[in-house]
Amino acid sequence: MSKNRSKARSSLREFDLIRTIRNRYGRATRSIAHGIGDDAAVVSWTGRQGLLTTDLVAEGIHFDLRTATLIDVGYRAAAANLSDIAAMGGRPEYLLVALAIPRSGKNVDVARLYRGIMAACRPYDVRLIGGDTSASACGWFISITLTGSATHGRPLLRSGARNGDxxxxxxxxxxxxxxxxxxxxxxxxxxxxxxxxxxxxxxxxxxxxxxxxxxxxxxxxxxxxxxxxxxxxxxxxxxxxxxxxxxxxxxxxxxxxxxxxxxxxxxxxxxxxxxxxxxxxxxxxxxxxxxxxxxxxxxxxxxxxxxxxxxxxxxxxxxxxxxxxxxxxxxxxxxxxxxxxxxxxxxxxx
Structure with missing residues (x-):
């Protein structure tokens, strides 16, 4: 996770937050040489074609905390990225999460958000390898980047439909x-x-x-x-x-x-x-x-x-x-x- 000097709130400390996330979700694996904690993650890519997708969700535009919990918000944000990989016939692999946290945000709120994100990713053994945090003046912003690979040769694309299909x-x-x-x-x-x-x-x-x-x-x-x-x-x-x-x-x-x-x-x-x-x-x-x-x-x-x-x-x-x-x-x-x-x-x- 990159070094962002903006604090989300006096009760939140960025590097304590990163350490907590790293300890909970940043387990090392054979394919992850270096994950959370460096300026960039280091992973061992496969010989297959790589897939990369990202989605941004903003409070008041994509979700309303009067009708969804932060666990739900995290789950849905991750599911949107997972679905992009599914549409290309791929296997999801690595996850990066960037958060802008409102000043009313607390540690427990961030924990709930990550709980939802990882609940969506866990069935596919997706590994969290980094991200970023910042303060927000106007609600929550969650940006998720997901990488994956084409599992059976060429990925499925939008561009191949033909007359009569x-x-x-x-x-x-x-x-x-x-x-x-x-x-x-x-x-x-x-x-x-x-x-x-x-x-x-x-x-x-x-x-x-x-x-x-x-x-x-x-x-x-x-x-x-x-x-x-x-x-x-x-x-x-x-x-x-x-x-x-x-x-x-x-x-x-x-x-x-x-x-x-x-x-x-x-x-x-x-x-x-x-x-x-x-x-x-x-x-x-x-x-x-x-x-x-x-x-x-x-x-x-x-x-x-x-x-x-x-x-x-x-x-x-x-x-x-x-x-x-x-x-x-x-x-x-x-x-x-x-x-x-x-x-x-x-x-x-x-």
Whole structure:
């Protein structure tokens, strides 16, 4: 961790904090020659292609401590990075965490944040090797950098989709958005009472403790089925646009084909909303969106079924000239609306 002279608060001492983090999470391994404590970490890289990703989360923009604990915040911040590695079919390896801590922050707050971060990383044996700390004048800022490696040759990219490819998604989508809406209901609406407690817990957990699809990404890479892939962080509407832009193609999405959980359907009924529309706009599900060539579609679907890997075909790739279109549940078709998350829109529009 680099030497930052700004103290987060009189009760916090930076180097004591670093020492505590190092003692708790900075264990040496054969591949880490030098970790926390030097100006930079020294690791032994493998012969595979390296993957590097980073995400920044800011209080008031990405999270609200009235609806999430610092453990939840840490977990979600790490999961966002893990999901990036999953989308490329990789194995996550090393972690760096930079914090800007508000002056009200205490040692126990930092401990809770790291507890969440490491809880997300522990199943994948990710090692913390460094980071930085600073004071913040306006809330918490957490920047996580994660390294990894391509496990089966080439990494999966956004840029390989071709006309005629099938468009697939893992798991169910829209759950995180519904969970966030439930958390934001300071006073539960009368309609919320029609959502059972198990369904409420499922949706809220999907928002606060998302699972990165590391194993699924590695399976897709190993079997060499996808022509392109991305994780669903900004929402299906926005992330599909990323794939189409990078691949130079269009797409047609069938909303009637969306994989929707019973919990999301129950929430949508209670709120008088369309569940598929929630899934189209919702972000932070951290499922994988990917394309598969039509020539191997049947073989891919049989293989996924044998492995009990939940995948659903939700559309098809079209030529760029066709644009990106959506077929609505009522039979209408239209250009895909721009309803995904945008960091620089006013908060009321997100």
């Amino acid at each position: 099938g468009l697939y998604v893992t798991g169910t989508i829209g759950d995180s958005r519904a969970g966030l809406k439930l958390l934001q209901s300071r006073r539960p609406k009368r309609s919320d009472a029609h959502v059972s407690l198990p369904h409420r817990r499922f949706l809220i957990r999907r928002h606060l403790r998302p699972d990165a699809r590391i194993a699924m990404g590695q399976w897709l890479s190993r079997e060499n089925f996808p022509t392109s892939a991305i994780d669903l962080s900004d929402g299906l509407s926005g992330d599909l646009r990323h794939v189409c832009r990078e691949s130079g193609v269009g797409a047609e999405v069938q909303m009637n084909s969306f994989p929707l959980s019973p919990a999301l359907r129950a929430y949508a009924r209670s709120a008088g909303l369309d569940a598929a529309s929630i899934a189209l706009a919702g972000g932070e599900d951290y499922e994988l969106l990917f394309t598969v060539a039509s020539t191997v579609r049947s073989r891919f679907e049989r293989s996924a079924a044998r492995q009990n890997i939940p995948v659903t075909r939700i559309g098809v790739i079209r030529p760029a000239s066709a644009g990106i279109r959506v077929s609505w549940p009522d039979g209408r078709t239209s250009p895909l609306p721009r309803i995904s998350y945008e960091h620089f829109e006013p908060a009321s529009k997100t």
